Amino acid sequence: MIEARGLTKRYGDKLAVADLSFTVRPGVVTGFLGPNGSGKSTTMRMVMGLDLPGAGTATVNGKRYHDLAWPLHEVGALLEAKAIHPGRSARGHLQMLADTHGIPSRRIDDVLELVGLSEVAGRRAGKFSLGMGQRLGIAAALLGDPSVLLFDEPVNGLDPDGIRWVRNLLKSLAREGRTVFVSSHLMSEMALTADDVIVIGRGRLIVETSIGDLTAQSSQGYVSVRAREPERLRQALEAGGASVVHEHDGSMSVRGLEAQQIGELAGSLQLVLHELAPHAASLEEAFMELTEDSIEFRGESPLSPTDGGTR
């Protein structure tokens, strides 16, 4: 469980994170979405106690990071690729972390094998590819067998096989009941991995919801309709509160009513339908819509940054 309450971080004049509150629950993969520079990494560093919040608190399993008795047994994090001394071997890097908690070297062997680095364990990390660096970072995150995991852009630099591997790993970690918090700017990736999403823009919370609700709520979803008497149906739909757009191919795109409601309405008026096809918004579209809103808001009223913008 990760909880942020009113997290705020300022770098000079720039407000990187503003009054951010959210909860990341165990047992699911929670995606942390936002455009580049929206404050995802800063937020994760504040959760890890590396950056100090200007206001607000972040807790892990109910405690501030600083107060954790055995941090590696409670939290594992991959914050940036290759945050490793280039002259130190993969095993040396894990060893120096294991030493702080008295973790046996058997566990180092286990996590090295888990991420597929056993054969290069003795090689200097400076010679590692970005993908191997990511794998070593993941090994370090898993070293203490923690119940909470944070991954900042974990698929960066990975090939398609590696991406699939990370996706499966995140899901299996969540299935084991762990809290899994993953940032990404790749919406399509999150659609395949995450159960819950927290979307931020310009350091502010935009929405905290499940993946399913995010796409369902988006106005980008619509129902494509063809009818024998399109004009009569259009009038009826608009009377029912929907907005209707005629498309070039003769179909109508209906927003504001579900497919089932449209069908019922047409039936009650004895109008014949030739097509009734719901189109859910993709996560990508839902995300673009949400973050556009936040950016528009920022542009329009720079003097009142406390209202609007969230949800």
Added chain:
Amino acid sequence: MSTGRSLGAGTVSARTVGVAPAPVAQPPGHYKMSGLLRSEWTKMRTVRSTMWSLALIVVLSIGIGAIATAETRAHWAPGQEFGFDATRVSLIGVFFAQFVIGVLGILVMSGEYGTGTIRATLSATPRRPLVLAAKVAVFGVVALAVSEVVAFVSYFLGQSLLSAPAVHTTLSSPGALRAVVGSGLYLCVLGLFALGLATIIRHTAGAIGAFVAALLVLPIVVAALPSSIANSVQRFLPDAIGRTMISLRTDPHLFTPWAGFAMLCVYTAVLLLIGAVTLVRRDA
């Protein structure tokens, strides 16, 4: 990098389900200083450049002392024994070693910032003053051991090279043991002085610049001052303190060896204290 290619994700993914089904039972209490000390020692020994630098200090410092004493013996002139400080000549390698040990002390801290390792370190052990204390302890012990080896080997080798007609001292000569032990202590504390600088400055190049400025540039600046001022100021410089510590002769303008050493310890303590405060207050 053929192994890089063979990191087939497919073979790995089959194992992911069994990451660790049963969470490891947490040990009682919380993480301890002994773990931090072990970790710092691991950091030091697992980076080859550190071990190479330590070897460099030992070999070159002893070698410089040996060359200096052998040269002195080879060109020995009658009457040279007046005012000749045999102990100092054999320990001259200290003036070389001080730069290497300073750079090593700097890298103990700035190396973590330069590579991003500091974030892994502070994630494992978020109590930052403890991290600094562990670094000071481990580097201090290693630096002291290496420095005393350099001092004693340089001394004995140098004195044996100063065969008759040249004069030499023994450890029982007045002040000789103090100079030998003192030069090791000087190197060790100077290394910690550099570590303190690096904790404040965090960048390797910047910290090395500040360290070299304190050791080399300050004496030049002070020498340019009017002699009345220079004479009362120069005794405070680390460089002057080092010179008194390795020699048997005393200079009326400088502190006595132990008073100078106490000054150096005060500087180092102040730097480490400021370093601890900045370490706690700044983002990692």
